[in-house]
Amino acid sequence: MTTVTADPTVPIVHITRDFLATPEQVFRAHTDPELFARWVGPDTMRTRIDHWDARSGGSWRYVSVTDDGVEFAVRGCFHDVRRPDRIVQTFTFEREPDGVALQTAWFEDLGNGRTRLRAQSLVDSFEGRDGMLKTGMRRGLDDGYAKLDRMLINDNR
């Protein structure tokens, strides 16, 4: 079960999820580009890794491609990669180059081959945080949701 909480006082989102794997394995799935491309998703898109250097001070860039060939590029830096328990990185949608999130993932050993992933994403404003929540990773892909977004946004005015 994935839990998500949005902090009321800081523009941050927390996610927690347990996995049946060791911290080393979960860490590898986050740092090996071939493994990462297989799960980062979303389901409706292919992931093409352009650049990937998962070391402290390294950087990354990948492109999500829809069936129609529409591309969404994201990039960032690996600020700190500490095997096997922590990754700190930046994250930017290239379509919104002024926005940047600081993301931290902790891989906590629960014993018996289980790991708790705690991930947090710190955005530079509440507006940015709410934008991230609203659109998730699938901006404009699901027409029904896109319409619903417009409805909710209009309702908010």
Added chain:
Amino acid sequence: MSTDTLSRTFAALADPTRRDILARLSVADATVNQLAEPYRMSLQAVYKHLRVLEEAGVVSRSPGPQPRIVRLEASALDQMEVWIERYRRQAEERYHRLDRVLAELRDTDENEERHR
């Protein structure tokens, strides 16, 4: 918003036709016939969708004689909770894919152990 209401709201929003109905009602109120028009389904099927939306409290039908007007109850959609729940679902889908990758890693690692 209670968890119960939220899960009813999400069950209501899980269907593309119902999301489309909501999106159209966000522009203007409509009769059931008007709502049914663009869909290739029976009026009965449209009523069924409306009942789900009504039970979730996101639309209401005016009382009185036919044709009754359907309108959106937008206040029922607590926006932040809706966004968080959808974000959570997307994260859950992502981590479900990660589960499958990790299952393979476990198998590979165990095989390597065995062959050592």
